[in-house]
Amino acid sequence: MTESTTRAPAARAPSARSARSAVAGRLSWPVAVVAGIALAVLVLPLAALVLRAPWADLPELLARESVLQALVLSFATASIATACCLVLGVPLAALVARAATWPTLPRRVLRAAVTVPLVLPPVVGGIAMLLLLGRRGPIGRLLEESFGVTVPFTTGAVVLAQVFVSLPFLVFAVEGALRSADRRTELAAATLGASRWQVFRFVTLPLVAPGVAAGAVLCFTRALGEFGATITFAGSLPGVTRTLPIASYLAMQSDPDEAIALALLLLAVSVVVLLGLRDRWLPGVRA
Amino acid sequence: MRRMARVVTAGTLVFATASMLTGCASGGGPAASSSATTDADAAPTTITVFAAASLTEAFDTLAAQFEAEHPNADVVLSYGGSAALAQQVLEGAPVDVFASAAESPMRTVGEAGLAVDPVVFATNTLELAVPAGNPAGVVGLDDLADPDLRIALCDPSVPCGAASEKLLAQEGVTAAPDTLESDVKAVLTKVSLGEVDAALVYRTDVQSAGDEVEGIEVPGAASVVNRYPIASLAEAADAETAADFVAFVTGAAGRRVLAEAGFGAP
Amino acid sequence: MTDAADRTDAAGPRPALHADVVVSRGDLDITAAFDVAPRHPLAVIGPNGAGKSSVLSAIAGLVPLESGRVRIGARTVDGLPPERRRIGLVFQDYVLFPHLTARDNIAFATRMRGGRAAARAAADPWLERYGLTSLAGRYPAELSGGQAQRVALARALAAEPEVLLLDEPMSALDVEVRAEMRTELATHVREFGGATVLVTHSPADAAALADSVLVLEAGRVTQRGTLDELRAAPATPYVERMLAASAD
Numbered sequence: 001m002t003e004s005t006t007r008a009p010a011a012r013a014p015s016a017r018s019a020r021s022a023v024a025g026r027l028s029w030p031v032a033v034v035a036g037i038a039l040a041v042l043v044l045p046l047a048a049l050v051l052r053a054p055w056a057d058l059p060e061l062l063a064r065e066s067v068l069q070a071l072v073l074s075f076a077t078a079s080i081a082t083a084c085c086l087v088l089g090v091p092l093a094a095l096v097a098r099a100a101t102w103p104t105l106p107r108r109v110l111r112a113a114v115t116v117p118l119v120l121p122p123v124v125g126g127i128a129m130l131l132l133l134g135r136r137g138p139i140g141r142l143l144e145e146s147f148g149v150t151v152p153f154t155t156g157a158v159v160l161a162q163v164f165v166s167l168p169f170l171v172f173a174v175e176g177a178l179r180s181a182d183r184r185t186e187l188a189a190a191t192l193g194a195s196r197w198q199v200f201r202f203v204t205l206p207l208v209a210p211g212v213a214a215g216a217v218l219c220f221t222r223a224l225g226e227f228g229a230t231i232t233f234a235g236s237l238p239g240v241t242r243t244l245p246i247a248s249y250l251a252m253q254s255d256p257d258e259a260i261a262l263a264l265l266l267l268a269v270s271v272v273v274l275l276g277l278r279d280r281w282l283p284g285v286r287a
Numbered sequence: 288m289r290r291m292a293r294v295v296t297a298g299t300l301v302f303a304t305a306s307m308l309t310g311c312a313s314g315g316g317p318a319a320s321s322s323a324t325t326d327a328d329a330a331p332t333t334i335t336v337f338a339a340a341s342l343t344e345a346f347d348t349l350a351a352q353f354e355a356e357h358p359n360a361d362v363v364l365s366y367g368g369s370a371a372l373a374q375q376v377l378e379g380a381p382v383d384v385f386a387s388a389a390e391s392p393m394r395t396v397g398e399a400g401l402a403v404d405p406v407v408f409a410t411n412t413l414e415l416a417v418p419a420g421n422p423a424g425v426v427g428l429d430d431l432a433d434p435d436l437r438i439a440l441c442d443p444s445v446p447c448g449a450a451s452e453k454l455l456a457q458e459g460v461t462a463a464p465d466t467l468e469s470d471v472k473a474v475l476t477k478v479s480l481g482e483v484d485a486a487l488v489y490r491t492d493v494q495s496a497g498d499e500v501e502g503i504e505v506p507g508a509a510s511v512v513n514r515y516p517i518a519s520l521a522e523a524a525d526a527e528t529a530a531d532f533v534a535f536v537t538g539a540a541g542r543r544v545l546a547e548a549g550f551g552a553p
Numbered sequence: 554m555t556d557a558a559d560r561t562d563a564a565g566p567r568p569a570l571h572a573d574v575v576v577s578r579g580d581l582d583i584t585a586a587f588d589v590a591p592r593h594p595l596a597v598i599g600p601n602g603a604g605k606s607s608v609l610s611a612i613a614g615l616v617p618l619e620s621g622r623v624r625i626g627a628r629t630v631d632g633l634p635p636e637r638r639r640i641g642l643v644f645q646d647y648v649l650f651p652h653l654t655a656r657d658n659i660a661f662a663t664r665m666r667g668g669r670a671a672a673r674a675a676a677d678p679w680l681e682r683y684g685l686t687s688l689a690g691r692y693p694a695e696l697s698g699g700q701a702q703r704v705a706l707a708r709a710l711a712a713e714p715e716v717l718l719l720d721e722p723m724s725a726l727d728v729e730v731r732a733e734m735r736t737e738l739a740t741h742v743r744e745f746g747g748a749t750v751l752v753t754h755s756p757a758d759a760a761a762l763a764d765s766v767l768v769l770e771a772g773r774v775t776q777r778g779t780l781d782e783l784r785a786a787p788a789t790p791y792v793e794r795m796l797a798a799s800a801d
Binding site for chain 1: 637642648662
């Protein structure tokens, strides 16, 4: 008696159960399996890096001049590039936010222009910069003839390449923060006696700051990892233009242990930075 | 019944995803493992050749000639810095033939038991390269020490760079490079673009760049010789065709093409 | 009651508000002219879309005037930016500063004039008077509707404005809380004692908070007077309907 009563409901339940699962938020089998594979694709290579690293030799490897030079250079250029992105990016973000009121075509063109470095292969960006600022390029030639200034093969070129690829991150993060801020808070502040500068300092800036900070962090990590544009445009000279990614690429050919040490370094920096970001992963998404 | 269906679906998905990923990895085109039949001349076959960047033009020509003589064979060429290529071989890249610009990368591969009887098939020496018209008025190796000039060299970790180091030391010149590239073609490109005033590359590279680059002979370069070994690989999918290709390169046809390109005799 | 009277006398006689404005709101040009004496709040009543909030925004200086004049006492303010008009405005959904605590919101106006410590100290009596002391450290997101309304009002009044404008003060509150908050608001408005204009679509609000009523329909003033006067002789069908709906 009890047996039959328990069996019948089980036979009827499946479609109701899976519908309920979808609604209740539990994943169905196929989705869970594929998601697991996707996660493995992301995590396993990094796990392999950590597991196969020459841990015993790590102190010696990390103390090498080539490694330290690359580390210092990468951090210095990425920091300068982030600062440049802040100076250039915030006004540009204000422009892009304002463009919401423009007609469709100019607005789309502006957004596309800012998005290009995000979708362009970095090497292409490097080639383009070389063609513009290299010796035979229109601006490069002007700089050399009028000011005696050359850009390729200098640390400045590294910064420029990094700014090119990471500026969009900052612009979109700040633009998102600007657009989600309630403009009426600025009006309310005015009715309470705040001058334009006071409104900016006490209301606009604090409300936009988290978005700016998240954008700056993403900008920094992107700049740190930049390879293709740097090696094509700036070259590769230890202490001048050989950043961490370039050094690890080169080391891979002759001294894989050094390459792994450099790779671990980059991975550690990225993880620390992303943990610092906590909830603010995506530009424009506020916690 | 339903649970069984689910397991089958899950299994199919895993299999499909996995084969999709590995399919992406090994690239398109017929698999290298398609041959090893007794009737090698009839069955279509592909061999993958890793060659030093400096061999680009010569091996393009040689591969075309080989394919003309062996209609069923398809030669896939991949050029790069010899050290990088050697590393890829060690990591298990599916390669049939390896031709290196120096003996040490080949030795690395040989020590791993992967190279079958390497043989030196060509030699190369260095030459100073300047952009067409020699805008900076470079005259000799000593100019490489000039900090005001823009100099590109190969990084010492690659054969071209090791040779450059040796030559500079031999002639007592301390170079002031602005960039140390990871393969010789990258150096050559910077010269032909006019981005650098002078660079050290192989004679063969100067020749291959044609009008875009001018060469300046360096006295003493003849004593710094890069010996180019070639070998078929132990794990080659089609060992017979691989060996045929090696024989082709080291034979009369090969020697002719290499000499035309500016390589020295082995 | 005597307390409130004493406070007003100590501050001196309050100025009256004179508004004679033409405001454009895209689809509509709104014309309204009225005077508001201190201690006699005016309720601007009308259907949705009549332009009531636009009139308030124009008086506060948040939108430009097509033409007209706004005077507070002898001072002409229509050429001044909002920060110089000394007009307090309570928005319909309060628009508290999300990054500041309740105390810092209230202290904002004082902060604009001086140091942070002094501003915080100046906010304390307001917190006490409005029963917000225990909520002083809370952020706007952590406040209930009624609490937020109190903070918004305290913030506007702590700036010591000469004129107070309230935009639909009850509409953001739950219906159950409205009656209670209305009484409270009436007390605070009386304490303020200055010229006060409130915008509402509820005759109950007008009855509790204001002395007289201005009816605005489709950008035009259709009637002005006390609620009794309106009931006795409604000038338009809307006035009739509105009063009938509120009849208890």
